[in-house]
Amino acid sequence: MTDKTHLHTSYRAIRIAVNLAIVAVLAVIFILKERFDLANAYERERADTSQAMSGFADAVMARMNRILLVGRGFSGAVALKPEFSQADFARYAATVLSDEEAVVNVAVIRGGVIEFVYPYGDNADLVGADLRAIPEQWAVAEAARESGKSILQGPIPLLQGIDGYILREPLFINAGPATEYWGLMSVVFSAEKFFEGLGISELGASFDMAIRSLDSGAPVAGDPGLFATDALTRRIEVPGAGWELAAIPRGGWQGGAGSRDLFLLFFATAVIVLAIANYLFNQREEALSASEKLQAAVDVLADGFVLFDREDRLVLCNQRYRDIYGASAPAIVPGARFEDILRYGLERGQYKAAQGREEEWLTERLRAHRSAEYVLVQELDDGRWLRVREMATPDGGRVGIRVDITDQVNSRERAEIAEMRLRDAIDAMPASFWLFDPNERLEIENGRAFEAFPQDRARIQPGVTLEEAVRVLAAREWPGATGEETGQRSEHLLRLMRKGASEFEIRVGENQWVKLFSHRTNEGGLVCFGVDISELMLHERWLQQSNTRLRAALKERDVAEGRLADFGDVSSEWFWEQDAERRLTYISPGFERATGVPVEDVVGRMRDDLLIEDVGSDSEGRETISEKVAARERFEGFIYRSNIRAGDETWFRTSGKPVYDAEGRFKGYVGAAADVSQLYAALRVAKRADEAKTQFLNVISHELRTPMTIVLGFNAFLTNIETLPEIRRFRERLEDTGQAALEPDFLAAITQVKRFAEKIQAAGDQLQHLIQDMLDLARIEANTMHIEVARVPARKVVDSLVSQMQPMAKEKGIAIVGDVDEVDIKCDETRLRQILINLISNALKFTDAGTISVRTETGPELVVFHVEDTGVGIPEEALPLIFDRFTQVDISSTRNQGGAGLGLSISKELVALQGGTISATSVEGKGTCVTFTLPRWSEAQVA
Incomplete structure (x- = not known):
């Protein structure tokens, strides 16, 4: 029995059973209806209550997480900078608390x-308050420190006179390979404001709700007696503890109320139902038959078919549609909404174009789905491509077809790849190439098409006719000809090229000739190749002159050999030769003059016997020279230590190249050498002195920074002296003892201390900048300056710096403006900021009126920065020195401004480390412009 036969048999059995059941239903329908209403209403009440609890619990946890992030964020800030001031803390706190009103x-x-x-x-x-004086709070603080986790305490009465909570967040910093406890972050927030905006007041109109602590059972909000009822409960996770939420509809669980009036209505309706039941079954049977026919029709389609009703719910689809969207097949069921089917596929990554932008893609897809008619191409995660076509039905539904076009897409891609490969092959040809179509119009050319005559590129563009191109070539071949002569030559060349196959030579320049080959294509077009034969044409001329040059060369050789012999007789350097076994076979007399060692004591010895491996020296060493010789490579300027003079530290510099015989067999090496002992010794002494100086700068800068940090840290208390407990107590003592007359003197003393503190702060900041410059200088000289190259947006960096330094400019009555392109550069953002700060700060120092501008020029590979001011300018004779270390222009304004003269020098080094250059131009009395370059970001370079 087939499935359809079984379905019809079952349908007839159901029809009989339903007719018989109608009578039985009349007897029990009231009881069933009443119980159903009660149960359904009770379940709806529980579902509504559970949904309200879930929304409220999610809102509580979301807000608690925002407060928790305050502590976690500060934990990260402490790990990066363990030392900070009240001002630093205030700036950070103001930023992270800007949108959290519950925090006190x-x-x-x-x-x-x-x-x-x-x-x-x-x-x-x-x-200054001691938390240990409050045992209940100190115990929680210690628990947070020991566990290393956040702990929430409350609700408890706060010092502000309200109930609230305290979140304790332990803070740790890195100390070598381990972490070290640093302190504790406390976030205090109001209980009332915490629950504001979470919907508890709106929920209170429909539900009784309460919250208690899971650990202690202490009430958090609402009536704790609610937990003794049959209210629904739910757990809410909070840091270090947990809350339990209870809720019940106001007035308790009501359920549904039965209505005996409905029984009479159903009884009357049942008579009618029994009468029309057979009619409905007949209609249903006809609809089933039609549905089966429609399903059979769509199942034989080779493409996917789908039908949605006016509410966008699935009515019908064929098996091909389910096969196409195999990952979404469980969701493709009658009655499913189109949006739900899409979301099911999105969760499983089925739509390739939606990856990373799922919600945006879903909005676009639904908008297209609701249009009257549309067609789109869709890529699935398994690599298949579909053409999707949908249109509206007369009843407001949607009907769609899915056609698999994977083979077509792949074929198109293969064709595009083949065309690209053909064009690449044409461009890679070592000859000029032109292709004319059957209408003799230029269609394709390669990159070498105009190497021999680049000035004619603009005149021979795709689309130009063969006749026009030949006319240009004819004029190039015979530059002084009349129009008639050029026309005759054009006709001759055109006849040659239009043959089935031809080749001929033309002259395109003073010493340039091209040989052209032309051939007809199968479709009637014309393909042309051009080969540069200038070298061949010039070769004959060169051969004619070669004998003269050869005779002159031989004469010059004789003179050179004489000069070489004279040089060897008087020079302190010497020539050497060694055989294939590395045995010295010849040394010129200069060796004995330079070393005092007879040549005969060295000739015949192995080269390795004369080398001493010196690990601590800057020499390439025995192994490097040996490797070069073993590889038969040329070497130049190698410095090594020799034992040629017993008891002396002797250093030689040598260069050499391999020698081969006429058959190409390796014969050995020839080269030159010199005694550089004195020079090398002086070089090593200078290098050690430079390393000592760099180490001194590094150590002294670090040693200065530590006490300076302490000085500025304590000076912060003098800047805010009124906040010191001793000052406050002294002021209170004045008031308590009735000595208010001393108040003006007291305030004057505080003002004077703050004025001195401001001067200390300014001097300390200047000294800190100087120390940092010295540290950077030491790192640069020690080659330990780390450059972290990344993709940096130029405008974003410059805009932030201009905004940061605008207040200092306003104090002097000048303006800083930025005119920077939207371009990404390849550099270290921190070092770019340091360069710009140095240059803008310099401009601020020496500009009293006008404008400071920062602008850029963008090239294909470089971005050029200009920092220009309208200041005092730099004398012309001092301009070449401004990038030297510890150099300042000796003018009155410079002396007034101070500084160590390191900013521009460090900026120059930082620009060079990032692959750029820096320079300056200036007009004394009018201003200065400093220009530097950095590489432009390129995705191709990264790839």
Whole structure:
């Protein structure tokens, strides 16, 4: 029995059973309906309650995570910079708390004592408070330190007179291979504001809700008695603990209320249902038959077929449609929404174009789906390509066809690849190439088509006729000819090229000739090749002159040999030869004059016997020379230590090249050498002195930075002297003892201390910059400056620096403007900022009126930066020296500005390390422009 026969048999059995069941249903329908209504209403109430709880719990956890990120973010900041000030802390806290209104304050606790707090104004009296004096809070702080995890404490009464919570976040820093406990971050937030915006007030209109702690059972919000009822409960995860949420509809579970009136309505309706049941079954049977026919029709389609109703729910599809979207097959069921089927496929990465932009792709796809009619090409994750066509049906639904066009797409791609390969092959040809179509119009040319006559490229472009191109060549071959003569030559060349196959030579320049080959294509076009034969044509002329040159060369050789002999007699350098076994076979007399060692004591010895391997020297050493000789390679300027003079440190510089006989067999080496002992010894002394100087700069800069950091750290307390506990107590003492008359003197003293502190801060900042410059200089000289090359947006960097330095410019009444292209550069962003800060700072120092501008010019490989000012300018004689270390232009404004003269020197080194150059132009009294270049970012270079 087939599936369709079984279906019809089952359908007839169902029809009989339903007719019989109608009578039985009339007897029990009231009871069933009433129970169904009760159960359905109860389930709806529970589902609505559970959904409301889920939304509220998600909102609580999301807000708790935002507060937790405050502590986690500061943990990362401490790991990067363990030392900071109250101002640093305030700037960081203001940034991360800008959109979190529930937070009352944040504080840093070290050693049990509050060191920093934000906001500072209302919480200043908390600085210096000892947390160990509050046992219940200290216990939580210690638990966070020991566990290394965040712990939430509350709700508890806060010092602000409200109930709230305290999140304790332990902070650690890297200490060698391990981490070290640094301190504690406390985030204090209001319970009332925390739950604001989470919908608890709106939920309270429909539900009774309560929250309690899972660990202690302490109430968090709402009536704790709710947990003793049959309310629904849900767990909410919070740091270091957990909450439990309970909810129940207001007035308890109501369920559904039965209605006996409905029974009468159903009883009356049942009579009608029984009468029309047979009619409906007849209609259903006819619809089933039609559906089977339609399904059979679409199943035989070779393409995917799908039909959606006006509500965009699946009505019908064939097996081919399910096979095409195999990964989404479980979701392709009658009644499924088109959007749900798409989302199912998106979750499994089925649509290749949607990867990484799923929601955006889904919006675009649904917009196209709702249009009247459209066609698109779609790529699936398995590499197949589909042509999707959909259109609206008369009843508002959608019908679609999916055609597999993978073979067509692959064929097109293969054709494009083949064409690209053909063009690459044509461009790679070592000859000029032109292809004319059957209408004798130029269609294709390669890159070498105009090497011999580049000035004619503009006149011979794709689309030009063969006759026009030949006319250009004729004029090139006979530059002084009349128009009539050129026309005759053009006709002659044109006849030659239009033959089935031809070859001829033309002259295209003073000493340039090209040989052209032409051939007809199968389609009637013309292909031409051009080979540069200038060298061949000139070869004959060269041969004619060769005898004269050879005789002159022989004469010059004789003179040169005489000069060489004279040089060998008086020079302190010497020539040497060695055989294939590395045995010295010849040394010129200069060796004995330079070393005092007789030549006969060395000739016949192996070269390796004269070398001493010196690991600590800058010499290439025995192994390098041996490797070069073993590989029979040329070597130049090798310096090595020799034992030729017993008891003396002797250094030789030597160069050599391999020698072969007429049959190409290796014969040995010839070369020259010199005694460089004194020079090399002086070089080593100078290098050690330079290394000592670099090490001194490095050490002294580090040693200066540590006490300077301490000085500036304590000076921060003098800058804000009013916040010191002793000053506050002294002021309170003045008020308590009735000595208010001393208040002006007290304020004057504080003002004077702050003025001195500001001067200390300014001098300290200047000294810190100088120390950092010395450190950078030491790193550059020691070749330890690390350059982290990346893709850097030029405009973003310059805009941020212009904004950062604008306040300093406003103090002097000048403006800083940026005019930078939207271009990416290949450099270290930190070092680029350092270069620009040095140049802009210099411009600020020496500009009292006008404008400082930062602009760029973008080339194919380089980006050029210009930092230009309208300042005092630089004298012409001093301009070449401004990039030298510790150099300053000795003019009055320079002396007033101070500085060590390292900024421009370091900027020059940093530009060079990143593959750029730097220079400056200036007009005294009008201004200066410093220009530097950096490589432009290229994806091709990265690949």
